[in-house]
Amino acid sequence: MKLYYSPGACSLSPHIVLHEAGLPFEAIAAPTKTHQLPDGSDYYRINPLGYVPLLELDDGTRLTEGPAIVQYLADQVPGKNLAPANGTxxxxxxxxxxxxxxxxxxxxxxxxxxxxxxxxxxxxxxxxxxxxxxxxxxxxxxxxxxxxxxxxxxxxxxxxxxxxxxxxxxxxxxxxxxxxxxxxxxxxxxxxxxxxxxxxxx
Missing domain, CATH: 1.20.1050.10 (Glutathione S-transferase Yfyf (Class Pi); Chain A, domain 2)
Structure with missing residues (x-):
């Protein structure tokens, strides 16, 4: 997985959750002021809305919106108890x-x-x-x-x-x-x- 984040922005939330979950991931800085990725490319090509966070799954699926991302991550590791079970x-x-x-x-x-x-x-x-x-x-x-x-x-x-x-x-x-x-x-x-x-x- 890849987490696109901007230091100190709301993307810190899923960044924390990824560490709590112990899931393997790559963190990629996407500064909200420049929108320039470390390789020099334009972040808008990844997320046309330009904001963070964005989580890219191993199959290429991209998730946006922090509250949705953190729930998805929690559901990948139910034993960590980062979120109650769905339907409760x-x-x-x-x-x-x-x-x-x-x-x-x-x-x-x-x-x-x-x-x-x-x-x-x-x-x-x-x-x-x-x-x-x-x-x-x-x-x-x-x-x-x-x-x-x-x-x-x-x-x-x-x-x-x-x-x-x-x-x-x-x-x-x-x-x-x-x-x-x-x-x-x-x-x-x-x-x-x-x-x-x-x-x-x-």
Whole structure:
């Protein structure tokens, strides 16, 4: 398998999951600013939409959209318990988390990274993000991870997206549960391996 990623982008989520799963893969940098691959070719030839992540399977099939990719990866290694079994209430709860992170958090960060966003508009996505993080903080009370005591693919996604907060001037120190959670996730060997591979850790 090949994972096309951009350092620190949302593609860090499946990068973490691949390390957690122990699946063989090749990580290929596809920087979102240049869209130029290491061999000099244009990433748009791989993904016409231009964004990451993209997972290319050994048979050439290409998957896009992080929440779909991480569930596919989890299902390849059921013994790792990275996602509950399909058809269960727990799986639907996992999908609820993935959808929440994608639509309520990931999407809201977009304008904050866009230099063309008017300064007077920034307060709207910031307010939404902080209110949603307050709710997540409450959901983490008494739990090690989003789904309970077991790390899941939703944790790889939330860890990635919440990690963007300092880069756009958002302070998470008021969310004690999220702060402790992020420390737990960051200490996982697979998370450290993915972050080192992307140059995010020395």
């Amino acid at each position: 209430v727990a799986r639907a709860q996992l999908q609820s988390w993935l959808n929440f992170i994608a639509t309520e958090l990931h999407q809201s960060f977009g304008p904050l990274f866009n230099p063309a966003t008017p300064a007077d508009y920034r307060s709207l996505p910031i307010s939404k993000i902080m209110s949603r993080l307050k709710w997540v903080d409450s959901q983490l009370a008494g739990k090690s991870y989003l789904m309970g005591e077991a790390f899941s693919v939703a944790d790889a996604y939330f860890f990635t997206i919440s990690g963007w907060a300092p880069h756009v001037g958002l302070d998470l120190s008021g969310f004690a549960n999220i702060t402790g959670y992020r420390a737990r996730v960051a200490a996982r060997p697979a998370v450290q391996a993915a972050m080192k591979a992307e140059g995010l850790l020395k």
